[in-house]
Amino acid sequence: MTVPNVFFFAALPYVAMFLFLGGTIQRYRSRGFQVSSLSSQFLEGRALFWGTVPFHFGILVVFLGHLTAFLVPRAVLAWNGDPLRLIILQVTAFSFGLSILIGLVGLMIRRFTNPRVRMVTTRMDVVLEVLLLAQVLLGLWTALHYRWGSSWFAADLSPYLWSILRGEPNIAAVSAMPWPVKLHIIGAFVIFGVFPFTRLVHLLVAPLHYLARPYQRVMWNWDRKAVRNPATPWSRARPRNT
């Protein structure tokens, strides 16, 4: 158990968590106006398609895959019990990983070469793209060189992550990992930590509630019916427009 291992795998996760929670709350409260991803499709639409679609669908699947292995490792191991199913899972995950890479590279080229898109690019966008690129490359490298990641992730890393959540980090398994895997894990913590300070925040406001609401929305800023009713104190007729 060396000092760097302790720092990266026992301390960094908590720093990242703190930054994530504190940063998100602070950003939402102080700069709620900016909690979104600044779309540049208006400025450039065609190249965006070839970048953003493979990127987003790739990252959705890969992220949900990691999440599943983290949350229900036993189910993943059970699924992997059959070699055919294991191979299907790995190949699917790898192809979606490639799709992220292709999309991300496309997005970066577009961002750096299109003069209009450059105008709406912030420093943090560049930092984030570089981070994500490194993370994807490391992930693909891991998948290629250290086979059956879904199994060893579920068997070794999921318990490690849970141990962090429980507040008693057990870094034995993760310390023994080869360095690309370690870097991938560190990258994940870093992205998690900078999350609230990047355009990633749009993930937290994904508009899934749209599915549940009626299409039309009418708002009465001033509920005159309630106001006329002497039984309701006027402060109850609050504006609902928040």
Next chain:
Amino acid sequence: MVFHLDKCIGCHTCSIACKNIWTDRKGAEYQWWNNVETKPGTGYPSKWEDQDIYKGGWRRDDAGRIHLRGAGKAKGLLNIFHNPSLPTVEDYYEPFTYNYLNLIEAPAGDDQPTARPVSLITGEPIDVKMGPNWDDDLSGTPDYARNDPNFAALSPAEREAMFQLERMAFFYLPRICNHCLNPACVASCPSGAIYKRGEDGIVLINQKVCRAWRMCVTACPYKKSYYNWHSGKSEKCILCYPRIEAGYAPACMHSCVGRIRYLGVVLYDADRIQAAASAEPGELVDRQLDILMDPFDDTVIAAATANGIPDSTIKAAQDSPTYKFIKQWRMALPLHPEFRTLPMLWYVPPLLPVMASVTQTDGAQESKLHPVAKTWDDTWLYDTSTEELWGSVEQARMPLAYLASLFSAGDTAAVADRLRKLMAVRIYRRWKTVGDVSEAKMTSTLQAAGLTEQSADDIFYLTALAKFNDRFVVPPAHREQAMEMIEFTGDVKGSTGFGFREQPERGL
């Protein structure tokens, strides 16, 4: 709202009033919440009426239900990463300014210094390919007028006839957000940031809730929701609600030089909106008229009061100039009702140059003129007081089918009906003031148009003489409560100032 197209002179004062107040900002330079188009023409953004390109509005399926054409829950969320029918800056125009400083600061040389156009997005010099009002007055030109999507409704022969020099005609179409009863923008917003205000029906985008999903831009078939590329928020016409709350007319209406704009309360039956929006194509306008309520009807008044509509608003509905034009006289039509958003901006269709015909004279008119009056040698007379009234409506210079494609989903009878009323009032006034129309002719015209002398007088008054307070009947927002329309003042009691004060600057 009613716009009387016969009176629009195409001066664009309205657009400038709006621009100076609301969209003179970074990211909004290209937005014209109010714009005035020349028809026939492609408009702004280019060919906005062609929903095969832009996929806006609602579509009716075989079972008679309506769905958003290019957005909605399934389509909107699936296309959230890349919206395939979002117009881009090229469809509007790249905003630009000129490098004026160069005129002063250029070093001495052999040539005159020039002020090159520079893009307001990148700051780099650009070649201007399009600008605000690019096709203004260019009717008849191959690039613009001939690409007008409404020509789909015309036969090739009719189309060609419109471009003959003698028959060529155009009119102006000022457009703002229609503040629709069945707004597609509201329905398409995944965040739920857009809403219609109950008090006055204004459709607004909550800038704090908007998260740049851009679905409203696609969904609005009139392309009246715009994406601000700098702040990452969609913006649209707010009908100058701060002015309306203070009892003023919106800036575009207030400044309108042609006095073509009317604003007033119209009561409607919200429960029947869905049915009206799902009506058969041929019945759309009539069904929409059906849900507009008579403000003098006792049951309507009782229902409105029970729903908390203040008496002052009901009174305003009774005095409303718009109700008269739309429902009482049935002289107005909504723009493109087939988009099924039930737009609440109604247009009185243009009579001129529609009705004008060119005939050969016998010189009788000229002989009545004073000798110093200027006359032309040719014997053509631009004739607007035609004897054959009904005949000329059908043979109008601006084909009825074209107007019907704009204003009544193809129903030429509905347009002809409105035009006849306009013509009847004109003939009535001619009889009254000039006297060269026989009384029998005048009476028969009025009767055929379904008007009386009284209503013709009223129409004439509201069209030609109406004062400010006749054209804009804005009910009080109850200023004592107006603040509460915006926010609950109790929340900020004891603190200094209130409201939303964040700059749209984006750092992250």
